[in-house]
Amino acid sequence: MKITAIRLTRLSLPLDPPFNAAWDPTPRTTFPATLVTVETDEGVVGFGSGDTMDGFEAYEDLFIGTDPLQILNQVRRIETINFHGGRYWPLEAALWDIIGQVAGLPVSVLFGGARDRLPAYASCGELKPPAARAESALAAKERGFKAMKIRLARHRLADGIAAVRATREAVGDDFDIMVDLNQMWRMSGDIEAALPLAQVQRIAAELTEIGVLWLEEPLPQADVIGARRVRAETGIQIAGGEMVRSMPELAQLIEADAYDIYQPDVVLAVGMYRARQVAESANLRHRLFTPHTWSNGLGLLANLHVAAGVDASPYLEFPYDPPGWTPERRDFFMKPLDIDENGDLLVPNAPGLGTEIDADAVKRYTI
Numbered sequence: 001m002k003i004t005a006i007r008l009t010r011l012s013l014p015l016d017p018p019f020n021a022a023w024d025p026t027p028r029t030t031f032p033a034t035l036v037t038v039e040t041d042e043g044v045v046g047f048g049s050g051d052t053m054d055g056f057e058a059y060e061d062l063f064i065g066t067d068p069l070q071i072l073n074q075v076r077r078i079e080t081i082n083f084h085g086g087r088y089w090p091l092e093a094a095l096w097d098i099i100g101q102v103a104g105l106p107v108s109v110l111f112g113g114a115r116d117r118l119p120a121y122a123s124c125g126e127l128k129p130p131a132a133r134a135e136s137a138l139a140a141k142e143r144g145f146k147a148m149k150i151r152l153a154r155h156r157l158a159d160g161i162a163a164v165r166a167t168r169e170a171v172g173d174d175f176d177i178m179v180d181l182n183q184m185w186r187m188s189g190d191i192e193a194a195l196p197l198a199q200v201q202r203i204a205a206e207l208t209e210i211g212v213l214w215l216e217e218p219l220p221q222a223d224v225i226g227a228r229r230v231r232a233e234t235g236i237q238i239a240g241g242e243m244v245r246s247m248p249e250l251a252q253l254i255e256a257d258a259y260d261i262y263q264p265d266v267v268l269a270v271g272m273y274r275a276r277q278v279a280e281s282a283n284l285r286h287r288l289f290t291p292h293t294w295s296n297g298l299g300l301l302a303n304l305h306v307a308a309g310v311d312a313s314p315y316l317e318f319p320y321d322p323p324g325w326t327p328e329r330r331d332f333f334m335k336p337l338d339i340d341e342n343g344d345l346l347v348p349n350a351p352g353l354g355t356e357i358d359a360d361a362v363k364r365y366t367i
């Protein structure tokens with residue numbers, strides 16, 4: 001089988017009202033997405049999405065005429081470009097979509113087939129006052145979610161902790177709360193210093209007392225010693241690694257026992273094949289893997305297949321923070337994914353990724 005064409009369709013969804021991401025000082029009035037379509041000489045077509053694929057056109061020739069089924073070679077090829085250019089992991093997702101269709105199996109089965117569904121946690125994106133955040137958590141709990149992740153902003157820590165506390169008081173003890181400090185990577189242009197270790201230790205101690213399940217990315221990637229100290233001194237679990245750029249870096253973090261939970265996003269960090277290696281390495285050391293997944297519905301779907309295949313735990317990230325972030329906004333160019341009444345996200349059982357692209361939406365939002 002040969003790849004005959006790779007098409008990038010650039011989409012933009014207008015956001016009115018805008019979405020105010022906790023990690024981004026600029027309100028978002030549009031939501032961009034790039035749909036990758038891979039065509040083959042045998043008529044099988046694969047879809048992927050996630051990172052923007054900016055600049056990929058310069059490298060497209062490296063893939064045309066190659067065999068999509070030789071997936072390790074394709075992963076290595078993408079890694080060589082990852083060093084020089086961008087993170088073109090949505091292409092790998094489209095290739096797995098093809099491989100699954102050729103095999104006649106959902107991609108999750110090719111990754112281990114451990115589960116056909118995963119419990120999802122409502123992953124919030126906006127900074128909300130304590131009462132509003134608590135109310136949103138109650139609504140999420142009523143909808144079936146068993147857990148929620150709350151983002152804290154560096155410049156509004158007291159408000160953030162108050163929101164976590166108010167949420168715990170509202171939802172009770174039978175609902176997990178995670179907290180993300182987003183200190184491991186930066187939005188372009190954000191040159192503010194990271195939080196000092198001593199302050200992170202105080203935050204971690206307070207969150208431990210509120211019964212937080214994990215503290216995510218409290219420190220920069222280089223501060224492995226700090227991460228280990230926070231864990232040892234407070235007993236809180238640390239999660240991290242959503243945007244780590246290479247497999248050797250992740251391998252070193254695992255080897256150093258930096259975190260309890262490793263979270264490389266399969267369409268933003270190291271790809272799908274490598275994410276399975278992360279999961280296995282982490283599991284061998286009695287540590288967990290569950291991917292970050294904050295791109296769009298197709299990115300979420302690629303993460304779901306890998307996560308279900310490798311038995312990720314304890315939850316899968318499900319971006320959800322209405323009214324700013326809904327499944328309809330997140331999945332605007334496909335049939336939206338949603339949890340069932342038990343709070344589980346089901347893996348589609350169609351061969352490949354099982355994406356149901358909305359051709360009208362693609363036409364409407366192409367730029």
Ligand SMILES: [Mg+2]
Pocket residue numbers: 180182216217242292
């Ligand atoms: Mg995060």
